Amino acid sequence: MDRRQFLKTTAAALATAGAGVAPWRAARAQTDPIKIGLLAPLTGVVASGGKEMVEGVQFYLDQVKNQIAGRKVELVIEDDASNPDTALQKARRLVEQANCHMLIGDLLANTGLAVTNYVKGTGTPYFIPIIAADDLTQRARIKNVIRIAGYSASEFTHPLGDWALKQGYKKIATISQDYTFGHEQCGGLAQVFTEGGGEIVQQFWHPLNTADFSPYLGQLADLKIDAIFAMETGADSTRFIQQYAGFGLKAQTPLLASMNATDQSVIRTLGEECEGLIAPAHFAEGSDNPVTQKFVRDYEAKYGKIPSLYGFSMYSGVMWVAAALEKMDGKVEDREAFIDTVLKTELDGSPLGKSVKLDAYGNPIYDVYIRKVVKRADGKFWNVPLTTYPNVSQFWRYDPEAYMKQPPYSRTYQGIKKT
Amino acid sequence: MTAVQGKSAPPRSAGMARGAAPIAAIVVAAAAALPLVLSSYQVGLATEVLIFGILAMSIDILGGFAGRTSLGHGAIFGVSTYVVVYATAQAGLPPAAAFAFGVLAATLIAAIFALLAVRTSGVYFLLLTLALGMIVWGICLRWTQVTGGENGMRGDVRPALLLTHSGFYWAVLAAATIVSYAMWRFVRSPFGLTLRGIRDSESRMRSLGYNVPLHLFIGFTVSGFFAGIAGALYAMFNNFVSPSTVALAQSVEGVLMMIAGGVGTLFGAFVGAAAIIALENLVSAYTERWQMVLGITFILIMVFAPEGMIGKLRVILAHKMR
Numbered sequence: 001m002d003r004r005q006f007l008k009t010t011a012a013a014l015a016t017a018g019a020g021v022a023p024w025r026a027a028r029a030q031t032d033p034i035k036i037g038l039l040a041p042l043t044g045v046v047a048s049g050g051k052e053m054v055e056g057v058q059f060y061l062d063q064v065k066n067q068i069a070g071r072k073v074e075l076v077i078e079d080d081a082s083n084p085d086t087a088l089q090k091a092r093r094l095v096e097q098a099n100c101h102m103l104i105g106d107l108l109a110n111t112g113l114a115v116t117n118y119v120k121g122t123g124t125p126y127f128i129p130i131i132a133a134d135d136l137t138q139r140a141r142i143k144n145v146i147r148i149a150g151y152s153a154s155e156f157t158h159p160l161g162d163w164a165l166k167q168g169y170k171k172i173a174t175i176s177q178d179y180t181f182g183h184e185q186c187g188g189l190a191q192v193f194t195e196g197g198g199e200i201v202q203q204f205w206h207p208l209n210t211a212d213f214s215p216y217l218g219q220l221a222d223l224k225i226d227a228i229f230a231m232e233t234g235a236d237s238t239r240f241i242q243q244y245a246g247f248g249l250k251a252q253t254p255l256l257a258s259m260n261a262t263d264q265s266v267i268r269t270l271g272e273e274c275e276g277l278i279a280p281a282h283f284a285e286g287s288d289n290p291v292t293q294k295f296v297r298d299y300e301a302k303y304g305k306i307p308s309l310y311g312f313s314m315y316s317g318v319m320w321v322a323a324a325l326e327k328m329d330g331k332v333e334d335r336e337a338f339i340d341t342v343l344k345t346e347l348d349g350s351p352l353g354k355s356v357k358l359d360a361y362g363n364p365i366y367d368v369y370i371r372k373v374v375k376r377a378d379g380k381f382w383n384v385p386l387t388t389y390p391n392v393s394q395f396w397r398y399d400p401e402a403y404m405k406q407p408p409y410s411r412t413y414q415g416i417k418k419t
Numbered sequence: 420m421t422a423v424q425g426k427s428a429p430p431r432s433a434g435m436a437r438g439a440a441p442i443a444a445i446v447v448a449a450a451a452a453l454p455l456v457l458s459s460y461q462v463g464l465a466t467e468v469l470i471f472g473i474l475a476m477s478i479d480i481l482g483g484f485a486g487r488t489s490l491g492h493g494a495i496f497g498v499s500t501y502v503v504v505y506a507t508a509q510a511g512l513p514p515a516a517a518f519a520f521g522v523l524a525a526t527l528i529a530a531i532f533a534l535l536a537v538r539t540s541g542v543y544f545l546l547l548t549l550a551l552g553m554i555v556w557g558i559c560l561r562w563t564q565v566t567g568g569e570n571g572m573r574g575d576v577r578p579a580l581l582l583t584h585s586g587f588y589w590a591v592l593a594a595a596t597i598v599s600y601a602m603w604r605f606v607r608s609p610f611g612l613t614l615r616g617i618r619d620s621e622s623r624m625r626s627l628g629y630n631v632p633l634h635l636f637i638g639f640t641v642s643g644f645f646a647g648i649a650g651a652l653y654a655m656f657n658n659f660v661s662p663s664t665v666a667l668a669q670s671v672e673g674v675l676m677m678i679a680g681g682v683g684t685l686f687g688a689f690v691g692a693a694a695i696i697a698l699e700n701l702v703s704a705y706t707e708r709w710q711m712v713l714g715i716t717f718i719l720i721m722v723f724a725p726e727g728m729i730g731k732l733r734v735i736l737a738h739k740m741r
Binding site: 079083084085086088092093096097109110113114117177178179180207208410411412 | 458459460461463560561563564568569570571573657658659661663664700703
């Protein structure tokens with residue numbers, strides 16, 4: 001057989017194969033599935049969290065055999081690369097090319113804000129179980145952006161500020177990643193702490209993806225403080241915790257952290273250096289609540305690791321969407337009704353072991369645990385609750401209208417009470 | 420110079436090739452017809468191709484015609500985007516004024532870069548422009564009060580008339596056509612010929628009495644002006660800007676588009692931009708390792724077609740004409 005013959009036969013074979021595939025394609029189009037567009041940072045500084053987000057969603061969909069309200073679910077996953085420009089591009093693709101009925105996900109607040117700006121124009125329902133930018137459910141509220149199963153950044157640091165006062169801490173310094181999520185977490189802590197008489201001695205801000213914390217740690221070591229609050233996520237928290245212990249600072253000053261810093265996705269890879277760290281959150285994988293324990297056991301059985309808050313939040317998020325769709329007989333195309341139903345749905349059966357509902361601004365109300373990292377019997381580390389603050393909303397004990405009159409937390413406004 | 424030599428046809432390199440105008444018209448007409456056959460998402464991609472094509476062309480003015488490749492044009496491009504978004508979102512200026520300010524800012528930044536870089540060439544020029552670009556990126560990242568830092572800035576930049584995908588695409592196509600023609604006239608002008616002379620032999624040009632640094636300064640600033648136009652269009656396209664728009668990766672992408680299309684071919688920039696954007700979007704639908712695929716494709720281009728795609732086309736056509 002010469003080359004021309006070979007090419008002709010190959011071409012003919014491929015053509016018939018192509019023709020053979022065509023009837024299959026037509027059959028699929030008839031079932032009309034619910035299309036969920038999942039945006040997650042699969043590459044970049046928070047790739048560890050992003051991967052868990054996808055797992056959390058897939059864990060839920062596997063449990064319900066990929067069916068919600070009698071319709072098949074099609075999950076389209078896109079990588080936002082921990083970058084707002086990419087997130088915007090991918091959101092456009094999911095809505096305009098893949099025709100997704102809703103978007104869910106994103107991790108970093110700046111990516112979430114970019115996508116929010118886009119869905120403001122298209123009206124696509126966008127669920128943000130992980131994005132914690134305060135204003136999305138406060139001053140800059142957009143109806144179709146709903147924080148189901150999520151939390152606002154300062155929601156958990158308000159009670160932490162209170163707890164710090166109760167521990168007798170008088171002076172705290174903060175170190176944080178320099179973007180909205182960091183500003184808001186530090187602001188939440190600073191406001192409650194200073195209103196109770198405490199002092200924020202100094203605040204350090206560093207860019208995302210800082211490899212070397214020694215300039216900051218050096219300065220922190222010199223300050224006369226009772227505790228340090230560190231707001232870190234992803235690879236930055238791993239590096240920070242390691243360098244914190246390595247510098248000898250761990251023996252010297254207690255460390256309060258944001259829950260992202262002591263999340264499973266980070267402490268899984270660490271050793272003794274993460275033991276004893278304190279962080280506030282709604283979810284504690286070491287909690288003795290039986291529903292939580294079952295969730296953790298099942299997740300560990302399937303993925304071989306203890307679930308992180310990213311996996312848990314996305315799991316609860318999809319559960320919430322499914323609960324709303326069940327009430328609506330799966331008519332996800334009716335956007336107005338869909339959004340209204342989601343806002344009214346109270347989630348039972350979440351791994352938290354108690355029902356969760358949204359406040360009037362589309363943000364959930366939780367019992368917040370102050371957790372500590374301890375070593376499990378098998379040598380792995382996890383977060384165990386120390387005390388609980390019940391029914392904490394995004395406004396803490398403030399009146400919502402009065403709270404929203406103050407400017408949003410930013411690098412320049414940290415809610416610090418002037419004495 | 421000397422008395423009129425003769426009545427014969429002008430030399431091939433300086434004048435317009437005989438079939439060029441009809442070809443250009445056909446290409447523009449075909450491009451204008453695209454929104455009728457493509458989905459709105461793909462029209463968005465085509466708009467991006469045009470915008471980044473303009474950026475790559477501006478880099479080509481220096482890289483292909485003056486022999487100095489700049490790794491700082493992403494920063495110049497991004498500065499224009501930042502200024503346009505800031506002017507619209509924070510200062511409340513109308514789109515036309517914001518656009519003008521953006522282009523002005525980019526031209527100024529280019530002039531500053533030029534002042535520092537014109538006395539260097541080759542690798543040093545590359546490194547200097549890279550460093551200057553990084554300074555701009557650092558400022559955009561840390562000056563959070565103005566630029567929003569990591570969060571970036573959002574704004575409703577696009578004028579109300581151009582809110583549809585197709586409408587905006589046609590506006591960008593019109594802009595791209597005008598800008599391409601302007602750049603084409605620029606490199607074909609006596610000034611452009613001087614730049615080419617500088618590329619071929621700087622010492623000879625100097626001995627002939629040309630002020631080489633001044634020519635390069637003007638060339639760089641003009642190149643920055645066009646990059647600024649691309650940046651302002653990008654602001655309107657995205658309604659959003661973040662430090663990644665001024666980052667080194669943006670400059671590198673522009674240079675890659677220029678090289679893939681063909682250094683010194685000017686219009687190859689659009690081909691290069693189309694190739695890279697199509698690749699990014701197509702491949703990333705299948706794998707998150709699309710950058711590896713991009714890298715391999717680039718290696719293949721360098722091995723089989725180092726003069727770029729349009730460059731290769733020219734070589735093939737030249738062989739055929741023989």
